[in-house]
Amino acid sequence: MIKVFGLKNCDTCRNALKWLNNSGFIHEFHDIRDNKIDADVVKRWILAVGFDSLLNTRSTTWRGLPDEKKAITNEHAAMELMLENPTLIKRPVFEAGDEVIVGFKDIQKEALEAQR
Numbered sequence: 001m002i003k004v005f006g007l008k009n010c011d012t013c014r015n016a017l018k019w020l021n022n023s024g025f026i027h028e029f030h031d032i033r034d035n036k037i038d039a040d041v042v043k044r045w046i047l048a049v050g051f052d053s054l055l056n057t058r059s060t061t062w063r064g065l066p067d068e069k070k071a072i073t074n075e076h077a078a079m080e081l082m083l084e085n086p087t088l089i090k091r092p093v094f095e096a097g098d099e100v101i102v103g104f105k106d107i108q109k110e111a112l113e114a115q116r
Contacts, residue, residue, distance in 0.1 A: 002027040002112065005037070006092035013092045016104040025112070032086040042079050045093060048100035051078035056090040 002020065006013030008031045020027045030037075045054055055078050056062060062070070065085075072078045082088050094101040094108070096115040101108050 002115070003095040004029045004092050005032050005041075005089070005095070007031060007033055007087065010091050012104050016092045016094075019104075019109070020112075023113075025116075032089060032091075037083065037086055037089070039079065039083055042082055042089070043075075045089075045100050045102075046075050046079055049102050051075050053102055054078070054090055054093070055082065056088050059087060061085050061087045 002025055004013070004016060004020070004027050006016070006029070008014075008029075013029075017027070017029060042054075051072070055072065057070075065081075069081060072081065090102050092102075092104055094112060096112055099111065099115060101111045
């Protein structure tokens with residue numbers, strides 16, 4: 001089973017869920033805004049992909065942060081910021097087996113296909 005983490009009103013997340021359904025993947029969706037994300041989960045993602053890959057610095061939330069909050073220098077600071085503002089997590093995040101996959105482009109689709 002693939003776990004999908006994202007936002008229910010995110011177009012990319014909706015496209016990913018539609019693709020998973022049409023491709024016959026068994027999956028479950030977790031809205032990271034409605035259901036608080038656990039620190040251990042974010043830490044695991046950071047260890048798997050790095051905080052630079054997980055932190056969405058192109059989001060409206062990021063642009064609205066004060067500069068001192070944007071001065072991320074380590075994994076712990078990035079994790080704390082993402083826990084405070086879950087919309088700063090790039091979406092969607094897939095947990096497929098032991099693999100963490102962030103985003104939804106062709107390369108991520110191929111990685112998900114490889115998990116079948």
